Amino acid sequence: MSDAVADVLRKLTVVFTAFEGRLEQTPLIRKLTRGRFELADYQAFLIQLRQQVKDGALWMSRAASNIDESHLELRSSLMRHAVTEHRDFRLLEADYVATGGAVETIRAGEKNVGSEALSAWMFHEASKPNPFGLLGAMWIIEGLGSIKAQEWGRKVKETLVLADDAVRFLLYHGENDAQHIEEFKTMLAMVLPDERTARRIVRTAEVTARLYALQIEEIVA
Amino acid sequence: MKHLAAAYITGAGVFLPGLPVGNDRIEDHLGRIGGKGSLFGKKALRWNGVESRHYAMAPDGTVSHTNARMCALAVEQALERAGLGVGELGMLAAATTQGDYFVPGHAAAVHADLGGPPLEIASFQSVCGSSLMAAKAAWNAVRTGDHRVAAACAGEFSSRWFRPEFYEGTALVDEKHRLRPEADFLRFTLSDGAGAIVVEDKPRPGALRIDFIDIVSLANRFDPCMWAGAPIETRADMTTSWAHIGPRAAHEAGAIALLQDFELLKRVIRAWIGVYLQKVDEGRVVPAEIDHCLVHYSAKSLRAEIVSLLQDTAGMVPEEKWFSVLREKGNVGSASIWLMLEALMQSGRVKSGEKVFCVVPESGRALVGFMMLEAV
Numbered sequence: 262m263s264d265a266v267a268d269v270l271r272k273l274t275v276v277f278t279a280f281e282g283r284l285e286q287t288p289l290i291r292k293l294t295r296g297r298f299e300l301a302d303y304q305a306f307l308i309q310l311r312q313q314v315k316d317g318a319l320w321m322s323r324a325a326s327n328i329d330e331s332h333l334e335l336r337s338s339l340m341r342h343a344v345t346e347h348r349d350f351r352l353l354e355a356d357y358v359a360t361g362g363a364v365e366t367i368r369a370g371e372k373n374v375g376s377e378a379l380s381a382w383m384f385h386e387a388s389k390p391n392p393f394g395l396l397g398a399m400w401i402i403e404g405l406g407s408i409k410a411q412e413w414g415r416k417v418k419e420t421l422v423l424a425d426d427a428v429r430f431l432l433y434h435g436e437n438d439a440q441h442i443e444e445f446k447t448m449l450a451m452v453l454p455d456e457r458t459a460r461r462i463v464r465t466a467e468v469t470a471r472l473y474a475l476q477i478e479e480i481v482a
Numbered sequence: 483m484k485h486l487a488a489a490y491i492t493g494a495g496v497f498l499p500g501l502p503v504g505n506d507r508i509e510d511h512l513g514r515i516g517g518k519g520s521l522f523g524k525k526a527l528r529w530n531g532v533e534s535r536h537y538a539m540a541p542d543g544t545v546s547h548t549n550a551r552m553c554a555l556a557v558e559q560a561l562e563r564a565g566l567g568v569g570e571l572g573m574l575a576a577a578t579t580q581g582d583y584f585v586p587g588h589a590a591a592v593h594a595d596l597g598g599p600p601l602e603i604a605s606f607q608s609v610c611g612s613s614l615m616a617a618k619a620a621w622n623a624v625r626t627g628d629h630r631v632a633a634a635c636a637g638e639f640s641s642r643w644f645r646p647e648f649y650e651g652t653a654l655v656d657e658k659h660r661l662r663p664e665a666d667f668l669r670f671t672l673s674d675g676a677g678a679i680v681v682e683d684k685p686r687p688g689a690l691r692i693d694f695i696d697i698v699s700l701a702n703r704f705d706p707c708m709w710a711g712a713p714i715e716t717r718a719d720m721t722t723s724w725a726h727i728g729p730r731a732a733h734e735a736g737a738i739a740l741l742q743d744f745e746l747l748k749r750v751i752r753a754w755i756g757v758y759l760q761k762v763d764e765g766r767v768v769p770a771e772i773d774h775c776l777v778h779y780s781a782k783s784l785r786a787e788i789v790s791l792l793q794d795t796a797g798m799v800p801e802e803k804w805f806s807v808l809r810e811k812g813n814v815g816s817a818s819i820w821l822m823l824e825a826l827m828q829s830g831r832v833k834s835g836e837k838v839f840c841v842v843p844e845s846g847r848a849l850v851g852f853m854m855l856e857a858v
Contacts, residue, residue: 268796271762274759282702294705
């Protein structure tokens with residue numbers, strides 16, 4: 262692996278671990294880790310996750326449409342990614358219903374302040390020509406899938422004594438994203454080395470992490 | 483501002499009580515909960531990789547040395563190796579997880595045992611990382627010119643806390659006499675002993691110059707991960723700690739025990755990696771320049787994905803440069819880093835100009851310390 266990829270991965274790992282520390286301090290995750298999580302917390306969490314997951318495949322598609330001909334391989338990767346994930350929000354709806362919630366409620370759920378900011382930011386970045394900085398956003402979001410989702414899913418299931426079919430999104434994501442991280446390294450190598458791109462990827466990761474944490478901070482059941 | 487002088491580790495000493503105790507005899511020393519052997523112990527030993535350790539407590543409960551005594555013996559050996567006597571010492575910094583007393587501080591107990599002249603002292607109570615807090619105090623005492631000779635010591639007598647009476651009749655033991663893994667893991671992991679270093683303003687042959695000691699606490703992020711003094715479930719609420727609820731109620735609630743949260747530990751490990759990679763990113767630590775890497779954590783117990791992450795991010799120090807005595811001397815908490823440094827210095831394998839990098843992660847409430855040394 263090239264030094265340029267290793268340097269960016271190192272900076273992204275630092276951003277991710279600081280992000281994880283910030284999540285740990287949010288009221289919602291504190292309730293979860295301290296065993297005080299309630300069903301209403303989980304349902305509020307699912308509503309916000311749905312916003313963000315639904316948008317995910319859309320901004321990825323938009324980003325792909327802004328990638329030029331000299332980076333077709335990266336464009337293909339993003340398109341495949343978008344296809345893989347664009348129905349995942351349905352899983353969140355099914356989880357919500359399995360907890361006893363009504364499907365209309367989760368579908369009518371509104372973005373909180375953090376989700377609004379995160380969504381606006383993603384579409385804004387994806388609308389730029391060759392929006393390679395979004396690889397940094399993917400690192401944060403994929404990292405959540407492969408590192409945090411299962412951990413949260415197990416804790417939610419145990420605390421609320423839920424059946425598997427109410428925690429499928431969190432548990433399922435954890436199983437699938439390990440290979441996404443491997444694909445990620447390949448994608449980085451498609452745009453690096455390039456000093457400006459490297460800086461933009463790290464900066465985009467920082468902003469995405471902050472806005473994602475804001476989304477979690479704003480969840481109050 | 484006054485110019486800070488260079489300071490050097492000119493001697494290291496250790497004290498390990500009694501004969502080595504193999505894995506099959508651990509509970510002969512510590513005792514068995516409700517008279518029954520632990521089922522969890524073997525698993526804990528596979529995780530921690532320790533094969534032999536020392537206890538300052540015999541199977542019949544008699545104590546050979548206090549924590550303070552072990553520290554004093556380690557300081558004496560470190561001074562002797564530096565060619566000094568206790569009369570030349572100006573400052574003593576002492577570290578421990580659990581001292582002989584609650585009050586006063588550990589350094590007073592060590593000074594009382596060591597004798598010698600009146601000294602400046604400093605006590606540091608934390609977990610493994612207290613070793614580097616004391617080392618930093620000793621280093622600063624010398625480089626500011628306040629003292630020409632300072633010592634930093636660290637000692638543990640954990641086995642006292644692992645006796646059955648600490649757990650029996652508490653919320654930590656179920657009706658089948660099974661101890662909660664949060665407590666049992668540490669019984670099979672930690673052991674007794676002490677280590678010390680002497681810091682001087684002038685080098686000697688074999689001395690190591692201290693380039694930096696950086697200590698980073700992430701207690702702002704995490705709940706206690708390894709602790710004593712509060713029950714497992716309510717530990718983040720400090721009003722449930724032992725002194726608030728009283729000693730008898732605290733014991734019944736399982737608060738008078740050393741405990742470890744494994745789930746949280748996984749997150750804390752990632753946070754340590756983040757702090758370390760930030761040091762690499764800032765150029766504070768250059769992995770390729772490190773000749774000897776002393777980590778108070780065995781390379782084998784790092785999971786494969788962590789090693790591959792360190793490799794992917796150009797942060798890994800090749801495993802052949804790692805040096806450890808954890809397997810044969812045990813995990814002695816705060817003293818461990820000095821056990822490793824002493825063994826490395828005595829091995830004669832450090833050559834002039836080589837860099838020795840020490841890493842002391844402390845799960846306590848998520849802290850990690852780094853020390854960079856260069857052989858003169």
